[in-house]
Amino acid sequence: MISVEPNLKAGLDASSRGHITIVVDVLRFSSSVVVGLAHGVAAITPVRTLKEARLLRKQNKGLILAGEREGLKPKGFQLGNSPSEFMRSDLDGKQIVMTTTNGTMALEYSKGSRWLLVGSFINARAVSEAASAISKKRKGISIILACRLGRFFLEDFLCAGLLVSNMTDRLTDMNDEARAARLAWLGVKSDFRKVVRKSEHAVYLREIGYEKDVELCLQRDTYDLVPHLKENKIIRL
Secondary structure: OEEEEOOOOHHHHHHHOOOEEEEEOOOOHHHHHHHHHHOOOOEEEEOOOHHHHHHHHHHOOOOEEEEOEOOEOOOOOOEOOOOOHHHOHHHOOOEEEEEOOOHHHHHHHOOOOOOEEEEOHHHHHHHHHHHHHHHHHOOOEEEEEOOOOOOOOHHHHHHHHHHHHHOHHHOOOEOHHHHHHHHHHHHHHHHHHHHHHOOHHHHHHHHOOOHHHHHHHOOOOOOOOOEEEEOOEEEEO
16 A cells, blocks of 8 residues: 555554555655765754754764754854755765754654664655665555644645656556555656746745745756655665
């Protein structure tokens, strides 16, 4: 069974059912995590609050703080929630503590999953193949959209549709949200970048100066890498 869940708390249910969970936050948490690990970051520790992040940094000055509030880098943080910034060469081997408005919260709700993966357009094929391979033991797959307070994000829904479409051997076994996401993706896949650029979140990010990030996040299958949460650290699977 493949399910798409536009509700963060669905991560709790997915965990209790033993499902493989894929958290999707295209703009920009998922993409930043993929890019960071691809460029040498050793591990990323997700936390819910700025206070938690700063406390960990205080305890270990070698940690690097990354994240955002309202899309912007918090005061005292070395990095924002920006895939472009995660391309820095001086991050090789570093440990990062990260907090974002939606993405790290989605991970928090899904922490009970034995297999908790992070997906985006830029690693869609890799994460789909990994989830499919793990699920051959008859485990379900839950795709958790990083919505907040019931707010819908078009880019995450379309990415979920792409992930579902990639799992062709399980297409007859899905919930209605997964079917809808797949149909939405199939309807726009030839021009999905243009569609997402007009979404509320993409427009907002461009307005505050992150157009480069939006373009990077809308590349498809540029990284053959699957982030995986293990012992509260996101590492390469």
